[in-house]
Amino acid sequence: MGATKGPLEELIEKAGGCAVIDGGFATQLEALGADINDPLWSALCLISNPHLIKKVHMQYLEAGADVLITSSYQVTYSTCHLFLFSTCKNHHTIIPVQYKATIPGFLSKSLSIEEAEKLLQKSVKLAIEARDIFWTHLQKNPKHGYNRALVAASIGSYGAYLADGSEYSGVYGPDIELDKLKDFHRRRLQVLASAEPDLLAFEAIPNKLEAQAIVELLNEEKVNIPSWICFSSVDGSHTPSGHSFKECLEILNCCERVPAVGVNCTSPHFIDKLIHELRKFTKKAIVVYPNSGEIWDGRAKKWMPSECFGDGSFEALALKWRESGANLIGGCCRTTPNTIQAISKALKYKR
Ligand SMILES: C[S+](C)CC[C@H](N)C(=O)O
Numbered sequence: 001m002g003a004t005k006g007p008l009e010e011l012i013e014k015a016g017g018c019a020v021i022d023g024g025f026a027t028q029l030e031a032l033g034a035d036i037n038d039p040l041w042s043a044l045c046l047i048s049n050p051h052l053i054k055k056v057h058m059q060y061l062e063a064g065a066d067v068l069i070t071s072s073y074q075v076t077y078s079t080c081h082l083f084l085f086s087t088c089k090n091h092h093t094i095i096p097v098q099y100k101a102t103i104p105g106f107l108s109k110s111l112s113i114e115e116a117e118k119l120l121q122k123s124v125k126l127a128i129e130a131r132d133i134f135w136t137h138l139q140k141n142p143k144h145g146y147n148r149a150l151v152a153a154s155i156g157s158y159g160a161y162l163a164d165g166s167e168y169s170g171v172y173g174p175d176i177e178l179d180k181l182k183d184f185h186r187r188r189l190q191v192l193a194s195a196e197p198d199l200l201a202f203e204a205i206p207n208k209l210e211a212q213a214i215v216e217l218l219n220e221e222k223v224n225i226p227s228w229i230c231f232s233s234v235d236g237s238h239t240p241s242g243h244s245f246k247e248c249l250e251i252l253n254c255c256e257r258v259p260a261v262g263v264n265c266t267s268p269h270f271i272d273k274l275i276h277e278l279r280k281f282t283k284k285a286i287v288v289y290p291n292s293g294e295i296w297d298g299r300a301k302k303w304m305p306s307e308c309f310g311d312g313s314f315e316a317l318a319l320k321w322r323e324s325g326a327n328l329i330g331g332c333c334r335t336t337p338n339t340i341q342a343i344s345k346a347l348k349y350k351r
């Protein structure tokens with residue numbers, strides 16, 4: 001961890017060395033009845049049901065989450081739209097013909113760029129509001145035992161934008177080079193940072209090139225909000241693209257804007273081994289928030305049963321992961337507030 005203590009380091013310290021992240025956001029939205037079968041995935045609710053978004057955040061706070069991740073995972077602009085942004089001084093210059101061809105997300109829902117950007121900001125605002133309401137309410141009880149939660153703006157990978165499960169393959173095709181990935185991430189990063197979350201959470205990054213793009217972008221844009229960068233893994237030893245974590249960490253270790261690194265949306269089965277692997281190559285805080293062990297079928301848009309871990313197993317696993325060196329533990333897809341409650345209770349009461 002760096003010399004000056006930021007909000008993340010302070011939270012980890014306050015939590016006794018290991019803080020709790022929330023659980024599957026889209027999973028819980030669906031459990032509450034939301035239909036998210038859409039290129040925007042969970043972010044569809046920013047338009048259709050923002051109250052439900054706030055309710056999910058509240059449920060995770062009640063369960064003991066010290067960090068809330070926003071609903072912006074799959075909010076993206078089309079590629080050509082971003083290339084325009086990166087080359088035009090006037091961000092509102094539009095070439096409608098290009099847009100029509102490729103816009104999969106907000107713009108395909110007949111929203112203007114300004115409206116789409118407001119929705120990105122809204123994702124941060126909703127989480128901040130939930131956190132503030134919860135925290136104000138807790139002040140009535142001096143023995144509440146919760147930490148004031150941090151809000152992390154979710155930033156999904158280019159693979160998430162493709163909406164075909166590529167965040168678990170890392171195969172983006174020969175045309176996708178470093179600068180294209182930087183351009184893809186640039187405007188969304190600027191907009192989310194302007195909404196002033198406490199943290200930026202780059203989630204399920206499946207290859208080294210994208211990690212490099214993110215680090216370069218954070219430096220170029222002089223982003224002063226601390227970030228974590230989490231990779232996905234499908235074999236427990238490499239990123240889905242086949243890169244070693246050693247190689248990836250060599251890139252991230254140089255960047256002070258990234259105080260924490262880790263893995264998310266990966267089977268719990270691999271997490272302990274991955275924590276040891278990460279610890280060999282970095283002094284940064286280690287973040288782990290696995291999924292339930294089920295596997296996403298990007299074509300069928302369904303979770304396929306596999307070796308699945310229930311809430312009971314998360315209690316023992318969280319203790320083991322803390323022992324192995326994790327500083328932030330939570331859950332990703334198919335985990336719920338019950339999972340987070342099990343993790344939170346274990347970490348708080350079992351030493
Ligand atoms: C974290 S995955 C389950 C999110 C959905 C994926 N990007 C898709 O749209 O297929």
Ligand SMILES: N[C@@H](CCS)C(=O)O
Nearest residue numbers: 024025026073154265
């Ligand atoms: N923050 C997202 C991550 C998906 S991998 C969610 O929990 O829905």
Ligand SMILES: [Zn+2]
Nearest residue numbers: 265291332333
């Ligand atoms: Zn996930």
